[in-house]
Amino acid sequence: MKISELIKDKNFEKVYIVDDAINIKNGYIGDLLSEIMRNAPGESVWLTHQTHPNIIAVASIVEINTIIIPEGFEFESETIKKAKENNINLLKSRCNIFKAAGIIYTKLIEE
Amino acid sequence: MTPESNKLLEKISQFFSNIRIGEIMTSPAIVVTPETSIKQVKNIMKIKKISGLPVVKRGLKLTGIISIEDIIKVLENGKLEDSVERWMTKDVKILYEENTLSDFMSISQKYKFGRYPVINNENKVIGIITKYDVISWLFEKLGTMYIHDDRRKKILEREEYTSRLTGELLDNKKISFDFDIDYTEIQRIGTGATKLKSFLKKKGIDEKLIRKVSISTYEAEANVVIHSESYGKIFCWDFEDSIRLLIKDYGKGIENVEMAMQEGFSTASEEVRSQGFGAGMGLPNMKRFSDKMTIISEVGKGVIIEMLFYK
Numbered sequence: 299m300k301i302s303e304l305i306k307d308k309n310f311e312k313v314y315i316v317d318d319a320i321n322i323k324n325g326y327i328g329d330l331l332s333e334i335m336r337n338a339p340g341e342s343v344w345l346t347h348q349t350h351p352n353i354i355a356v357a358s359i360v361e362i363n364t365i366i367i368p369e370g371f372e373f374e375s376e377t378i379k380k381a382k383e384n385n386i387n388l389l390k391s392r393c394n395i396f397k398a399a400g401i402i403y404t405k406l407i408e409e
Numbered sequence: 410m411t412p413e414s415n416k417l418l419e420k421i422s423q424f425f426s427n428i429r430i431g432e433i434m435t436s437p438a439i440v441v442t443p444e445t446s447i448k449q450v451k452n453i454m455k456i457k458k459i460s461g462l463p464v465v466k467r468g469l470k471l472t473g474i475i476s477i478e479d480i481i482k483v484l485e486n487g488k489l490e491d492s493v494e495r496w497m498t499k500d501v502k503i504l505y506e507e508n509t510l511s512d513f514m515s516i517s518q519k520y521k522f523g524r525y526p527v528i529n530n531e532n533k534v535i536g537i538i539t540k541y542d543v544i545s546w547l548f549e550k551l552g553t554m555y556i557h558d559d560r561r562k563k564i565l566e567r568e569e570y571t572s573r574l575t576g577e578l579l580d581n582k583k584i585s586f587d588f589d590i591d592y593t594e595i596q597r598i599g600t601g602a603t604k605l606k607s608f609l610k611k612k613g614i615d616e617k618l619i620r621k622v623s624i625s626t627y628e629a630e631a632n633v634v635i636h637s638e639s640y641g642k643i644f645c646w647d648f649e650d651s652i653r654l655l656i657k658d659y660g661k662g663i664e665n666v667e668m669a670m671q672e673g674f675s676t677a678s679e680e681v682r683s684q685g686f687g688a689g690m691g692l693p694n695m696k697r698f699s700d701k702m703t704i705i706s707e708v709g710k711g712v713i714i715e716m717l718f719y720k
Contacts (some may be wrong), residue, residue, distance in 0.1 A: 331631075332690035335624045336697070348685045355599025359606060359623040376596065384603065 299323075299385055301364060309401055310366070313388035314381050320363050323400055324396075327395060331356050331396055337364055343402060345395050349373045354380040363387060366402075368395040386394050413708055419514060425550065426511035430504050433513075433546045434527045436536030440465045443472060443494035447483045450475055460670055463526040464497045469533040471526055472491075473497035481575060503528050504538060513538060549665075570655060573703045574717050579646055579653060585612075590641035590658070592634045595681065601643045602627035615720070621698040622718055628691040629656035629714050635681055637661060637712065654699075654716040663706040670696070670704075 302318040304310045326338035327345040331352065338344060340361035346353065356384055357365055364387040365375065373381075373388055381388050391398035440463045441450055454460060454477065461476035475497040483489065483496050502520050504513060506529045516525065517540065527536040570579045586608050588601035606623040626643060633641035637660025646653040663669050670692050677687025696702050699716035706712040 329685050330688040330690070331685040332628065332688045332694050334685075335627065336690065336694055340620070344686075350684055351596045352598050352684065352686075355603050355627065358603050359599070359627055360620060 299409060300404075303405065304364075304389060304402070307401065309392050309398065311390045313390055314378055315387050316363075316385045322364060322402075322406070325399070325406065326362070327399055334359055334362075345391075345399055345402075347371060347395070349377060349382060351376040351380045353377065354384050354386055357386050358384045364389060366391055366398060368398055369393055380389065425547065426509060426514075430508045430510070430513060430527055430538055431506040431508065431536070433510065433542055434506075434536035434538040435542055436527070438463055438526065438534055438537035438588075440469070440534060441493055442466070442473065443492060443497070445493045445628070446489065446495060447475075447480060447487070447491050447493060448489040451480055451489065452482070455621045460615060461524045463501075463537060464493055464533045464683045465534050469473040471501060471503065471528065471532075471534050473499045474501045474526065476523065505529070506535060510543065513543065514530065529698075570713075570715075572653070572717075573705065574701045579644075579655065583646060584644050586643075586645040588643040588674075590630055590633045590643060590656075592637060592640055592658075592660075595634055595684070595686075598631045598634050598686075599627050599642055601630045605643065605645055608645075609647075614647075614652070618652065618718060618720065622654065625698045625716055625718075626654060626656070627695045629654075629716075631686055632691050632712070633658045633660070635677055635686055639711065650720055652718040653716070655713065656716075657711060657713045659711040662708045662710050663704070663712055664708055666704050666706060 299322050300318065301315060301320050301322065305312050305318060322343045324339040324342040326342055327333065328334050329347050334344065334356055338360050342362050343364040343366055344357060344362040345366050347367065349367055351374060353365055354377060366389045368391050369405060378388060439457055439459060441451065441686045443464055450462065460663055461474060463471055464473040464475055466472050473683055475493050479496045479498060483491060487496060502516060502522055502525055504516060504525045504527050506527055524537055526534050527538055529535045572579055579642045586605055590601055591597050602623050605626050609619045609622060638656035639658045639660030641656065641658035644655040668674055672693045673689040675687040675689035681687050695716060701717040703715050704712065
């Protein structure tokens with residue numbers, strides 16, 4: 299699934315997009331950074347409640363290409379700056395993390 | 410204590426024979442005055458789970474020792490209302506704060522008492538030492554000791570490094586990548602790991618290997634920033650058959666390496682945890698993603714982590 303498809307969905311809002319043709323093949327959810335690094339697959343989207351700049355380093359290390367935070371959360375400005383430096387897409391969801399995951403999962407399965 | 414455990418204690422103690430009693434003793438000691446009743450002493454022993462107490466006069470001056478053996482004598486021939494003075498042992502064998510572990514070994518060989526009051530140079534009772542104190546001190550010492558003291562000291566102070574994993578000399582001049590870890594800002598965690606990642610990528614190293622190396626570096630870097638209270642360094646050697654990593658800091662060290670290696674164990678603060686760090690998976694992740702790993706640490710002398718990744 300291309301990022302453009304997520305942006306088209308009204309449940310997601312773009313914060314920073316490197317390139318909307320980037321492909322998402324998989325996904326992972328979690329807030330413990332070590333656990334993310336251990337288990338998250340590459341070329342994936344990561345749903346998390348963490349919004350601080352360290353998530354960008356974690357994402358780029360394991361080649362997560364997109365980070366999505368749920369409703370009610372905001373990325374710190376330093377996080378957005380680092381996302382630009384490291385070519386990581388940032389999205390906000392208008393729903394909670396469970397529903398957001400469900401929507402993405404369904405789209406990936408349908409492919 | 411059995412003869413076997415005495416023997417073992419004797420053997421291990423040889424390595425530490427110059428350690429001062431002051432470092433090992435339980436301090437302060439629980440003491441009583443000569444006027445105290447045997448009944449009160451019995452209660453103190455029961456509550457504090459101890460089997461003997463130094464008896465002191467004003468100014469913590471030693472005048473005797475009262476032990477469970479004395480209490481038994483009271484039960485047989487005396488009254489619980491009697492004063493300690495009447496039943497205490499007056500000829501007390503003592504050790505000075507400045508005495509060493511080997512002094513403890515010889516005095517306890519000679520007299521077979523369970524406990525010895527420890528006295529400072531003003532003749533005050535400042536502690537008590539039993540075989541139990543020695544054993545628990547030794548266990549704690551051995552627990553953090555992966556290499557013998559002298560050799561470790563060399564490693565921690567030297568700039569070149571002999572691999573603990575392969576024995577070869579990791580030459581400073583052949584370092585492929587190095588990075589100074591800034592520990593003052595938690596936000597900077599991962600800067601070294603991401604830089605190393607792009608460096609390895611440029612060299613055309615296998616993607617899966619890069620992932621393993623970068624995750625391990627990230628974890629080590631996070632530990633330096635979160636725990637060490639000191640700056641640190643990342644060194645990477647790109648060898649023909651392997652990638653070698655050395656991450657060192659000069660900070661407070663790890664008190665108990667074995668415990669720190671356990672999944673889920675962390676001493677991170679609540680604030681750090683709320684940011685997703687301190688899950689107690691850092692060292693286990695390094696162990697998992699590297700092919701070989703070792704930690705050298707001592708309290709107050711920093712941490713050195715060496716990892717090897719086969720190509």
